Amino acid sequence: MSASIAAPQRRRRKIGRSVHIWSGVIICALFLFPVFWMVLTSLKKQRDIFTTPPTFFFDVTFQQYFAPLANADIPQRMLNTVIIAGGASIISLLVGSMAGYALARLKIRGAATIGVLILASRGVPSIALAVPLFIVARNLGVLDQHLTLILAYCTFMIPYVMWLMRGFFLSLPRELEEAAMIDGCSRLGTFFRIIVPISVPGLISTFIFSLILGWEELLFALVLTGKNASTIPVAVLGMAADTDNGANWGALAAAGTLTVIPMVLFALLVQKWLIRGLAEGATKG
Structure with a gap:
């Protein structure tokens, strides 16, 4: 039975x-x-892009990756994107993780409410920040500079990092910090010597997501840059806005592919730590 x-x-x-x-x-x-x-x-020629019905078998060409992309100065803008997104992610990870630790461990009245309010600041439309930032940067004479865009990116990355890391720190046992402080460590020393090493998976996961946010950001890069610090999304937008002969869809697709490839390779390289961080966050939280 x-x-x-x-x-x-x-x-x-x-x-x-x-x-x-x-x-x-x-x-x-x-x-x-x-x-x-x-x-x-x-990988298609221009005539094959608009065939109806769409064709999956065609003469492969790499011409879309050369002349149109060279005119858009893709290598320099790719380097700018790496510098700006990477720099903003590192600064945001440092500041946001310390803020998240303070909200998770220090006896602050209304810490949870403060955290929610900081996170809610991400709901502010980007244009509401971009215009004041442009005016300030113009008055200071720092438009079209990498550091200006890095600091601008930090405005939307830090709340994200703070909230994620706060949840991760709350899942850690307090006994570790208490034992370190009994041995003479300060609160700051405990954070860097004890908490940071055991939080590496969470830090890496948060860094990856922050890097993706910075990599694809358009509005701040469009408003605060001209030529020297222009990023990949601005280059793609410029190619799409070229209406003299119509948008070059092949070159746009090639630029999009080149934009995606670095993030895919980076994710593959760090996938072990990313999965570990997500798993530990899920099980501990």
């Missing part, structure tokens, strides 16, 4: 597992299809 009951249960579990797997495959395919189509478009 028990065997006859167990068999249907095993079948249901097997069916449920298959449904979960195929649901994940379908969702991933839906999300990845635009990226696949972008890469495919970047």
Whole structure:
């Protein structure tokens, strides 16, 4: 009798597992299809891009990766994006993690409310910050500089980092800090010597997400830069806005592909720490 009951249960579990797997495959395919189509478009000649119905078999060409992208100065703008997004992510990680630790551990009245209010500042429209930042930067004579854009990016990265790291620090046992302070460590020394080393997975995960935010940001880069500190999203926008002969969709797709590749490679390199950080955050939280 028990065997006859167990068999249907095993079948249901097997069916449920298959449904979960195929649901994940379908969702991933839906999300990845635009990226696949972008890469495919970047390898087509202009005449093949607009064929109806769309063709998956065509003469592959790499011409979209040369002349149009050279005119847009993609290598320099790629370097600018790396410097600005990376610099802003590092500063935000340092400041935001310390702020998150203070809200998680110090006896501050209304710490949770303060954290929510800081996080809520991310809901402010970017244009509401971009215009005042432009006026201040213009008056100080620091427009079109890397440092200006780095500090501007920090305005939306720090609240994000603070909230994520606050949750991670709350999951850590207080006994570690108490033991360190009994041994003579200050609060700041405890943070850097004890908390930071055991929080590396969370810090790496937060850094990756911050880097992605900075990599794709457009409005601040468009408003605060001209030529010297211009980033990849601004270059792509400029190519899309070229209406003399119509937008060069092949070059746009090539620029988009080149923009995505560094983030994909970076994510593959650090995926071990990213998954570990996400898993530990989920289990400890």
